[in-house]
Amino acid sequence: GENVEQHPSTLSVQEGDSAVIKCTYSDSASNYFPWYKQELGKGPQLIIDIRSNVGEKKDQRIAVTLNKTAKHFSLHITETQPEDSAVYFCAANTGNQFYFGTGTSLTVIP
Amino acid sequence: DTAVSQTPKYLVTQMGNDKSIKCEQNLGHDTMYWYKQDSKKFLKIMFSYNNKELIINETVPNRFSPKSPDKAHLNLHINSLELGDSAVYFCASSQGPWGYTFGSGTRLTVV
Numbered sequence: 001g002e003n004v005e006q007h008p009s010t011l012s013v014q015e016g017d018s019a020v021i022k023c024t025y026s027d028s029a030s031n032y033f034p035w036y037k038q039e040l041g042k043g044p045q046l047i048i049d050i051r052s053n054v055g056e057k058k059d060q061r062i063a064v065t066l067n068k069t070a071k072h073f074s075l076h077i078t079e080t081q082p083e084d085s086a087v088y089f090c091a092a093n094t095g096n097q098f099y100f101g102t103g104t105s106l107t108v109i110p
Numbered sequence: 111d112t113a114v115s116q117t118p119k120y121l122v123t124q125m126g127n128d129k130s131i132k133c134e135q136n137l138g139h140d141t142m143y144w145y146k147q148d149s150k151k152f153l154k155i156m157f158s159y160n161n162k163e164l165i166i167n168e169t170v171p172n173r174f175s176p177k178s179p180d181k182a183h184l185n186l187h188i189n190s191l192e193l194g195d196s197a198v199y200f201c202a203s204s205q206g207p208w209g210y211t212f213g214s215g216t217r218l219t220v221v
Contacts, residue, residue: 032207043114043200043212044153087151093207096141097166100153 002027002094006101013080014109021104023090024072030092033066033073038087038103047088048075080108113137116201116213123191124221131186131216133201139209141165142184144176145200147215153200159184191220 003026013019025033031052036044050057050064050073057064061080066073073092077084085108090101116133123129135142143166144156157176158166164176173189184201201213 034210036212038151041215043202043214045212046210089153091210096160096204096207097155097158098207098210103151103153105151 001097002030002092002099004090004092004099004101006090006104008104009102010105010107012107012109015080015082017080019077019080019084019106019108021075021088021090021106022072023074023092023101024070025092025099026071027092027094028068028071030094032093033064034091034098035062035064035075036089036091036100038089040086044089077106080106082108082110084108112214114201114203114211114213116199116216118216119214120217120219122219122221125191125193127191128187128189129191129218130188131199131201131218133184133186133213135182135201135203135211137203137205137209137211139203139205139211140181141204141206142178142181143202143204144184144186145202145212147198147200149197157184157186188218191218193220196220 006023034049037047038044063076087103091098114135141160143158159178162178178184198215204210
């Protein structure tokens with residue numbers, strides 16, 4: 001099955017700085033890579049996703065890049081705000097099943 | 111309206127008891143899932159149902175039994191609860207691989 005690795009496990013940044021979270025995957029057939037944000041006491045929520053026919057996708061302060069050759073994808077958050085503090089998960093699919101990374105706890109320091 | 115709702119939100123019970131967690135989705139999705147999130151926040155899939163048919167059953171003790179009365183509902187029944195079952199359990203649904211939506215979780219504490 002798919003193996004998704006995610007780094008770093010914890011990340012602290014000053015408000016206004018950028019944050020980058022990186023993931024690698026093992027299954028070359030994976031073609032869909034969503035990112036989820038989990039706030040305290042809540043379920044993970046989809047924040048952005050990218051499909052394998054696209055190299056980069058942006059939505060306001062959030063962007064995701066995909067390198068299919070190297071089998072890695074990254075989440076970039078610019079101009080971070082305290083409300084960006086949460087646990088972020090990457091995922092990759094094998095068919096209809098998703099495998100999640102181990103999560104990154106992001107803290108934005110005001 | 112909540113897209114994926116699960117009840118209860120909190121469940122505290124003694125070892126050896128049997129308990130159920132219910133999940134309902136109103137998104138019209140054809141696939142539903144149960145995930146377990148441990149204390150380190152790792153999300154591990156337990157079961158997946160497609161149109162009431164079990165399609166994924168990861169290595170989970172057979173004390174855990176999912177039941178899907180229709181494609182909008184997927185319940186999780188747990189027999190003979192153990193301390194190690196303490197975790198947050200998430201229900202999710204999707205249409206194929208798209209639109210993966212999680213419920214808000216059930217925090218199970220076994221004492």
